[in-house]
Each structure stands twice: as structure tokens, then as C-alpha cells.
Amino acid sequence: MIKSSQMFCRVFAVLLALCLAEEALARTYIRKSGSIIAEIDGNYLRQHGSIVLEFDGKYVRQHGSILLEFDGKYVRQKGSIVAEIDGRYVRKSGAIVWEIDPSGKIRRHGSIVYEVSDYNDSLELKRKVVAFLLLLAE
Numbered sequence: 851m852i853k854s855s856q857m858f859c860r861v862f863a864v865l866l867a868l869c870l871a872e873e874a875l876a877r878t879y880i881r882k883s884g885s886i887i888a889e890i891d892g893n894y895l896r897q898h899g900s901i902v903l904e905f906d907g908k909y910v911r912q913h914g915s916i917l918l919e920f921d922g923k924y925v926r927q928k929g930s931i932v933a934e935i936d937g938r939y940v941r942k943s944g945a946i947v948w949e950i951d952p953s954g955k956i957r958r959h960g961s962i963v964y965e966v967s968d969y970n971d972s973l974e975l976k977r978k979v980v981a982f983l984l985l986l987a988e
Contacts, residue, residue, distance in 0.1 A: 878975065879967045880982060887964075888986065890978050895986075903981060910981045917985060920977050925984065933984055940980055948983050950976060956983070963987075 878890040889896045895903040904911040910918040919926040925933040934941045940948040949957040954969025956962070956979070964987070966979055 878969070878978075880979070881965045881967065882963065888982055890975070890982075895978065895982060897986070902986065905978055905981070910985070912985075918981055925980065933980070935976065935980060940983060948980075948987075950979060 879886045880888040880890070887897065888902075893905045894901045895905070902912065903917070908920045909916050910920075917927065918932075921931075923935050924931045925935065932942065933947075936946075938950050938952070939946045940950070947958065950966075950969075950971075951957070952969075952971045954966035956964040956966065964983075966975075969975060969979075
């Protein structure tokens with residue numbers, strides 16, 4: 851016969867496993883006009899199910915080649931600074947080109963262009979979104 855404390859431990863273990871599985875399956879989607887156009891899946895950015903970009907620490911790779919490097923608040927491409935992450939703003943040549951608000955709405959010239967689901971304003975996720983904006987956004 852199972853004691854109540856053993857039963858509690860088993861139920862707790864099952865619930866913990868389910869929570870971890872749900873967290874592992876959680877993905878972030880980038881939407882334009884409601885349609886999913888990209889998916890951030892851990893260290894990968896996918897479009898139409900195919901891996902387009904790989905995030906490797908401070909580097910962004912495509913087919914193994916480094917496309918971008920995050921150097922503090924600066925974003926470099928082939929060693930040259932191409933953008934700056936200034937809080938919620940992405941600047942090119944000093945001018946604001948994108949604004950990423952804490953709720954995941956991405957604006958260009960004041961208009962919402964993209965929305966990021968489950969956006970948490972962390973540096974890691976912000977860098978992934980900035981890589982998308984600099985390399986793949988229309």
C-alpha cells in the first residue's frame with residue numbers, strides 16, 4: 851500500500867515533468883499581420899520550418915558562417931558596427947530604425963510591424979529579435 855507522502859511525491863514528480871516538458875515545447879513566434887513569419891526555437895530561428903539562423907552565444911550564424919556579432923550594445927557585421935541596441939530602440943547610424951516595446955510589439959516609424967509572442971524583454975531574446983530585424987525583416 852502506498853503511503854500518502856509517497857503518493858504526494860509521485861504526483862509532484864509527474865507535475866514537475868509536465869511543466870518541464872511544456873517549457874521545452876514553448877516557442878516564440880514573430881508575427882506580421884497575425885501570420886507567423888518566423889519562430890525562435892531555442893538557439894535557432896526558423897522560417898517555414900527550416901533553420902535560417904543559429905544563435906551561438908554572442909554570434910549569429912547562417913550555414914556555419916558568422917553573420918553578426920553582439921559586442922555589448924553594439925552589433926557588428928564583418929567587424930564593423932552596423933547597429934546599436936539602445937534600451938528598447940535599435941539604431942543604425944544613430945537614427946532609430948526599430949522600437950521593441952516590453953510587450954513584444956515591434957514598431958518602425960511608430961507603426962506596429964511585427965509582434966513577438968511570449969516576449970520577456972530579456973537580453974538574450976532581444977538579441978535574437980534584433981538579428982531577425984537586421985537580417986530578415988522586410
